[in-house]
Amino acid sequence: MKKFTSVSDIEDLPSLLAEALRNKKQPFADKAKGANKTLGLIFMNPSLRTRLSTQKAALNLGMNVIVMNIDKEGWALEFQDGCVMNGSTVEHIREAAGVMGQYCDLLGLRSFPGLVNRDEDYHEEILNKFIRFCGVPVISMESATLHPLQSFADLITIEENKTKKHPKVVLAWAPHVRSLPQAVPNSFSEWMCRAQKEIGLDFVIAQPEGLELNPEFTRGAGITHNLDEALRGADFVYVKNWSSYKNYGQFHADGQDWMIDNRKLKLTSNARVMHCLPVRRDVELAAEVLDGPNSLVLQQAANRVVSAQTVLKKILEAL
Numbered sequence: 001m002k003k004f005t006s007v008s009d010i011e012d013l014p015s016l017l018a019e020a021l022r023n024k025k026q027p028f029a030d031k032a033k034g035a036n037k038t039l040g041l042i043f044m045n046p047s048l049r050t051r052l053s054t055q056k057a058a059l060n061l062g063m064n065v066i067v068m069n070i071d072k073e074g075w076a077l078e079f080q081d082g083c084v085m086n087g088s089t090v091e092h093i094r095e096a097a098g099v100m101g102q103y104c105d106l107l108g109l110r111s112f113p114g115l116v117n118r119d120e121d122y123h124e125e126i127l128n129k130f131i132r133f134c135g136v137p138v139i140s141m142e143s144a145t146l147h148p149l150q151s152f153a154d155l156i157t158i159e160e161n162k163t164k165k166h167p168k169v170v171l172a173w174a175p176h177v178r179s180l181p182q183a184v185p186n187s188f189s190e191w192m193c194r195a196q197k198e199i200g201l202d203f204v205i206a207q208p209e210g211l212e213l214n215p216e217f218t219r220g221a222g223i224t225h226n227l228d229e230a231l232r233g234a235d236f237v238y239v240k241n242w243s244s245y246k247n248y249g250q251f252h253a254d255g256q257d258w259m260i261d262n263r264k265l266k267l268t269s270n271a272r273v274m275h276c277l278p279v280r281r282d283v284e285l286a287a288e289v290l291d292g293p294n295s296l297v298l299q300q301a302a303n304r305v306v307s308a309q310t311v312l313k314k315i316l317e318a319l
């Protein structure tokens with residue numbers, strides 16, 4: 001593997017999933033693979049899970065890790081090519097990424113979308129420039145449109161908890177108090193659409209009208225505006241808010257009846273409930289569900305180490 005920015009960087013999904021489950025059983029078996037290699041984790045936005053789990057994964061592989069919150073600790077970056085830098089930006093991405101590539105053998109980048117200009121966000125301008133100028137393999141730690149380390153951890157969690165060969169997996173839109181990116185649902189959807197074909201499951205997305213995701217990521221999914229109908233027979237419910245793709249970045253204020261609580265859970269086939277976290281209790285997801293026996297949120301977070309370690313190992317093997 002030369003980079004990891006989406007599910008399309010994976011050739012053989014069932015094999016990678018099997019490898020992840022093996023890595024989970026023996027987390028320190030590959031401690032020599034990362035010796036004398038340095039991973040740089042560059043954050044343009046906040047994080048708890050991604051930062052800690054990716055760092056832990058690298059340490060399990062014997063790597064050195066450098067973490068930089070570049071939005072707070074670095075110079076103000078310029079991304080536009082050809083501009084005369086006589087304004088507030090101090091350093092161009094060409095030099096900044098190039099320098100980081102001199103210090104690190106691998107780099108991880110977190111860069112959220114602006115949610116203003118859809119073309120700019122969906123062209124992944126920041127991630128692609130970073131890849132272009134740093135000169136070393138890059139893993140996405142959540143970009144403007146995708147969060148593949150999260151989706152891989154989600155797939156591992158489903159595999160560990162499924163009780164039938166073809167479980168029904170529902171991605172259910174949830175209410176929120178502000179506009180959120182589409183990266184987690186886009187990514188979960190493209191991973192589930194691929195798992196539908198290569199591993200075996202039935203995938204359905206339920207969202208209010210107007211909140212359909214970019215069809216590029218949902219090809220093959222069942223799509224409905226009826227949450228109760230989607231929940232019937234569900235084995236896994238993945239709860240997540242996202243803002244509109246069509247009216248780009250627009251906040252959907254009417255959706256309080258979309259919050260999953262124990263009453264809605266009764267419609268399912270005793271579904272296990274997932275959320276990538278952070279979650280707003282009793283806004284996106286009822287506290288009674290988060291604290292109840294069906295919640296998988298902590299296991300998902302734990303599996304972030306497994307997904308990161310499996311990906312880092314694959315990239316180290318290809319260096």
Ligand code: CP
Pocket residue numbers: 046047048049050051142150276277278
């Ligand atoms: N799920 C996730 O990526 O969490 P953080 O934003 O805390 O890293």
